[in-house]
Amino acid sequence: MAVLLAVLLTLFAPLGAAPAWAQEPTDGVTQPSASPVALQIEEITPVVTDSSGFAVRVTIENHGTAAIEHARLAVRTNAQYNFVSRSDVQAWAEGAAMIPTPDELLTLDVGTVEADGVRTVHGELHADAGQLRALTAWGPRPLTLELIGEDGGALPGTTPLQTFLTRSQAGLHGERTPAINLTVAMPLTSHDWKTNTAVTDGLLSSGSGSVRPSDAVTLGADDARALKAKDELAARFEHLQIVGDPLVLRAVGTPHVQAISQPGMFDMTTYARVGDAGAYTRAGITDQGWRAETGVNLLRSALGDEGAQTRAIAWQGEGSWTMQALNTARAQGYETVVATRDFALQDDATATTETYRVPTDHGEVTVLTAQSTLSALAQQQPTSAQASAEQTDAGRLQRLIAQSAFYQMEQPYESRSLLVCLGESTNSTFVTSLMTALNSASWVHLASIDELATAESAIEPSQMPDLINQYVGQQMPAVSTALEALNALARSRDDIERFNTSILVAGQSAQAADGSSPSAAVQESGTASPQSPPSTSPSASAQASARLSADAWAQYLLQAHDAFALPALSPHASAREAMVNGAQRFADALLSRITLVPSGSLNVVSETASMPVTVSNKLPYPISVRVSSLTDSMEIVTSRLSDVEVGPNSEAQTSFVVRVSTSGTTVAREQLLDRHDQPFGAVQQTTITSSLQLSDKSGIAIIALAVVLGLLGLWRQFHRKKDPDE
Incomplete structure (x- = not known):
C-alpha cells in the first residue's frame, strides 16, 4: 500500500509542485515561461552575405538558486527550411512552432554562471566557414540559441531563444527577382521641451529687444546632442529619410532633412476632433503657427537660405486621419500626410503598397501608410510579448530583416513600396544598425519619400472618402x-x-x-x-x-x-x-513681480490715523493698480480703495485712513486689484491696535461724565437724611 501511494504521489507531483518557471497562467493567454535562466541577444549578424561571416554575442542571466556549470550555448539553424506564411513566421518567433534546427553553426562554452549571476559569451564564423557555405538559398531561416549540457541535451530549466538567420542573395546563383521598395522615414523631433528660464527671466526684467520670445522654450543639452547625432546619420546613409520638426531644426544646427513635419508636431488629428478653433486661439495657438508655409520659413531660418524648399508632411497625432482631419491638413497647406497606424484599407494577407490619393474640400492629399510590423520593430517594439528574442534591439533587428525578406518572397515579381517609420525616441545607435543591415539586404531597394509619395494610388481616389469614413477612426482616445x-x-x-x-x-x-x-x-x-x-x-x-x-x-x-x-x-x-x-x-x-509691502502692525491712539502700504514693481515698465483694504471689525475700519502708479523697478507708497470708535484690535487685509477691480497677487495683512487716550474727545466726555457723577454722589452724601442712631 505504501509503495502504491508513493507511485501516485510521483505521478501527480507535477500538478502541484511544478517550479515557478514552468507554471502556466490561468487566464487563457499564452505567456513565455518564466525560466530561471534567461538568454538575451546583445549582438548578431542580421544579414549573412558571401563576405560578412557570422557573429553573435549572448548574455546568460541565472536567476535561479543554484549555479550553472559545464553549460554550452548551441547556435543552430535549418538551412533547408522555408517559412510558408506570416503566421508561420510569427509562431516561430513566439516559440510556438516546432521546427527542427539540426544544422549547427556554433557551440560556445559558457562555463559557470553563479546564482543571480550574469555571463556573456561571444562567437563568430569567418565568411568561408563550411556552416555558412551550406546556406545555398537566400531568405530567412529559423535560428535557435539554446543552453545545453555536457551530454548535448537541453539544460534543465532553460528555454531556448528562437530568432532568424537571413541569407542575402550576394554570392549565390539563381534568378534575381525585383527588390521590394522600402522607405525608411525618421521623424527628427522631441517631446523633451523645457522652460528657458534665462529667457523668461530676461523678458520680465528687461525691456531689451535682444531677448527673443520664441526662445522661451528650449531643448535640454542631452536631447539636443541626441538629435544632432541622428541628423548627422544623413551623411552616412543617403537613403535615410529624415522628416524634421521645424521647431527643433535650430537646435540641430544645419539640418539634413528630406522633408519637414508640422511645427512642434502639432496634433492635427486631435484639432480636427475638437472642432473648436476658438479654443486653440484663446490658448495662444493660431492656424498660422502650424501651417506648412510657417514650417518652410522656419527651415529657411535654420539653414540661413531664404530660397530653401522641401516637402511638408503632416505626421499623425493621437487621433486618426479621418476625412475631417485630412481636410484640416490640406487646408493648412499639407499635400502629404503620414499615417503611422489605423489606416488599413486593404486585405493584409500580403504586404502591399499603401500610398493613397484622397480628394478633400481643399484639394487632393497623399496618405503614406506605415507598414505595421516593420514599423513596430523599427520603433524598438517586439511584435508580441511572447517573442522572447525580440526583447532586445539586436533581436528586433533580426526579426525586421527576416520579415522584410519574407515580404519580398511572398510576391517576388510584384513591385511594392513599403513605408517603415522609425520612432521619435529611436536612438542613433539602433538607426545605424538598421540602415547598415538594410544596405546589405540585396532584396531591398531603399527608396526616397518622394518616390513613395509619387507611387500610384493603391485604391481609386474617388472610393477613398467612403472607405475612410467606414474603416478609419473607429477607436480613438478621448480628447479630454x-x-x-x-x-x-x-x-x-x-x-x-x-x-x-x-x-x-x-x-x-x-x-x-x-x-x-x-x-x-x-x-x-x-x-x-x-x-x-x-x-x-x-x-x-x-x-x-x-x-x-x-x-x-x-x-x-x-x-x-x-x-x-x-x-x-x-x-x-x-x-x-x-x-x-x-x-x-x-x-x-x-x-x-508686483507685490504689496504692508505696515505689518499699526498702533492707533486717536480717532483717525494713516496706514501706509507700499506697492513694489520689479518690472521694467510702469504700472497702475489699485489697492483694497478691508477689516473684520465694525469699530476699527479703513478706507476701501486707493489708486497708485509705480514706475519701473521702483516702489510707491499709498495710505489708507483708519477710523476708530473704541479700543481693540483687528486685522486689515490688503489686496492688489487691476484697473477693473479684479484681484491678483497674495493678500497681505496689517494688525491694527487701538488704545483710548485723554486727548480723545470720547475720553474727555467720559471723564467729564465721571466728574459729574462724582459731584452728584458727594451732594447726595451731604444732603441725605440720617437715621437717629447714626
Missing part, C-alpha cells in the same frame, strides 16, 4: 487631455492679457542707459509674429539691441507664452504637461 491643456493655457494667457490691458501703463517706453527713448521703428519691432524668423539685417540688429515700448514688450510677453502653447498640443503627454506648467509659471512670475 487636450481640452484640459487648452483650458489651462487659456487661463495663463488671460492673466498676461489682463496685465497688458489693466495693469501695464501703455504707451510708455523703458529708458535706455543714456535716458533716451527708442525710435518708433524700434517700438514696433515687438509686433512681429512669434513664428517669423529673426532678421539678420543691420537695422534689425540695432532694433533688437534697443529698448522696446511698453506695447511692444506686452506683445513679447504674449509671444513668449504662445511659444509654450504650440508644443503643448503635440501628441506627447510629457510635453503637454511640461509646457502647460511652464506657461502658467511664466504668467505667475509676471504678476508676482
Whole structure:
C-alpha cells in the first residue's frame, strides 16, 4: 500500500509542485515561461552575405538558486527550411512552432554562471566557414540559441531563444527577382521641451529687444546632442529619410532633412476632433503657427537660405486621419500626410503598397501608410510579448530583416513600396544598425519619400472618402487631455492679457542707459509674429539691441507664452504637461513681480490715523493698480480703495485712513486689484491696535461724565437724611 501511494504521489507531483518557471497562467493567454535562466541577444549578424561571416554575442542571466556549470550555448539553424506564411513566421518567433534546427553553426562554452549571476559569451564564423557555405538559398531561416549540457541535451530549466538567420542573395546563383521598395522615414523631433528660464527671466526684467520670445522654450543639452547625432546619420546613409520638426531644426544646427513635419508636431488629428478653433486661439495657438508655409520659413531660418524648399508632411497625432482631419491638413497647406497606424484599407494577407490619393474640400492629399510590423520593430517594439528574442534591439533587428525578406518572397515579381517609420525616441545607435543591415539586404531597394509619395494610388481616389469614413477612426482616445491643456493655457494667457490691458501703463517706453527713448521703428519691432524668423539685417540688429515700448514688450510677453502653447498640443503627454506648467509659471512670475509691502502692525491712539502700504514693481515698465483694504471689525475700519502708479523697478507708497470708535484690535487685509477691480497677487495683512487716550474727545466726555457723577454722589452724601442712631 505504501509503495502504491508513493507511485501516485510521483505521478501527480507535477500538478502541484511544478517550479515557478514552468507554471502556466490561468487566464487563457499564452505567456513565455518564466525560466530561471534567461538568454538575451546583445549582438548578431542580421544579414549573412558571401563576405560578412557570422557573429553573435549572448548574455546568460541565472536567476535561479543554484549555479550553472559545464553549460554550452548551441547556435543552430535549418538551412533547408522555408517559412510558408506570416503566421508561420510569427509562431516561430513566439516559440510556438516546432521546427527542427539540426544544422549547427556554433557551440560556445559558457562555463559557470553563479546564482543571480550574469555571463556573456561571444562567437563568430569567418565568411568561408563550411556552416555558412551550406546556406545555398537566400531568405530567412529559423535560428535557435539554446543552453545545453555536457551530454548535448537541453539544460534543465532553460528555454531556448528562437530568432532568424537571413541569407542575402550576394554570392549565390539563381534568378534575381525585383527588390521590394522600402522607405525608411525618421521623424527628427522631441517631446523633451523645457522652460528657458534665462529667457523668461530676461523678458520680465528687461525691456531689451535682444531677448527673443520664441526662445522661451528650449531643448535640454542631452536631447539636443541626441538629435544632432541622428541628423548627422544623413551623411552616412543617403537613403535615410529624415522628416524634421521645424521647431527643433535650430537646435540641430544645419539640418539634413528630406522633408519637414508640422511645427512642434502639432496634433492635427486631435484639432480636427475638437472642432473648436476658438479654443486653440484663446490658448495662444493660431492656424498660422502650424501651417506648412510657417514650417518652410522656419527651415529657411535654420539653414540661413531664404530660397530653401522641401516637402511638408503632416505626421499623425493621437487621433486618426479621418476625412475631417485630412481636410484640416490640406487646408493648412499639407499635400502629404503620414499615417503611422489605423489606416488599413486593404486585405493584409500580403504586404502591399499603401500610398493613397484622397480628394478633400481643399484639394487632393497623399496618405503614406506605415507598414505595421516593420514599423513596430523599427520603433524598438517586439511584435508580441511572447517573442522572447525580440526583447532586445539586436533581436528586433533580426526579426525586421527576416520579415522584410519574407515580404519580398511572398510576391517576388510584384513591385511594392513599403513605408517603415522609425520612432521619435529611436536612438542613433539602433538607426545605424538598421540602415547598415538594410544596405546589405540585396532584396531591398531603399527608396526616397518622394518616390513613395509619387507611387500610384493603391485604391481609386474617388472610393477613398467612403472607405475612410467606414474603416478609419473607429477607436480613438478621448480628447479630454487636450481640452484640459487648452483650458489651462487659456487661463495663463488671460492673466498676461489682463496685465497688458489693466495693469501695464501703455504707451510708455523703458529708458535706455543714456535716458533716451527708442525710435518708433524700434517700438514696433515687438509686433512681429512669434513664428517669423529673426532678421539678420543691420537695422534689425540695432532694433533688437534697443529698448522696446511698453506695447511692444506686452506683445513679447504674449509671444513668449504662445511659444509654450504650440508644443503643448503635440501628441506627447510629457510635453503637454511640461509646457502647460511652464506657461502658467511664466504668467505667475509676471504678476508676482508686483507685490504689496504692508505696515505689518499699526498702533492707533486717536480717532483717525494713516496706514501706509507700499506697492513694489520689479518690472521694467510702469504700472497702475489699485489697492483694497478691508477689516473684520465694525469699530476699527479703513478706507476701501486707493489708486497708485509705480514706475519701473521702483516702489510707491499709498495710505489708507483708519477710523476708530473704541479700543481693540483687528486685522486689515490688503489686496492688489487691476484697473477693473479684479484681484491678483497674495493678500497681505496689517494688525491694527487701538488704545483710548485723554486727548480723545470720547475720553474727555467720559471723564467729564465721571466728574459729574462724582459731584452728584458727594451732594447726595451731604444732603441725605440720617437715621437717629447714626
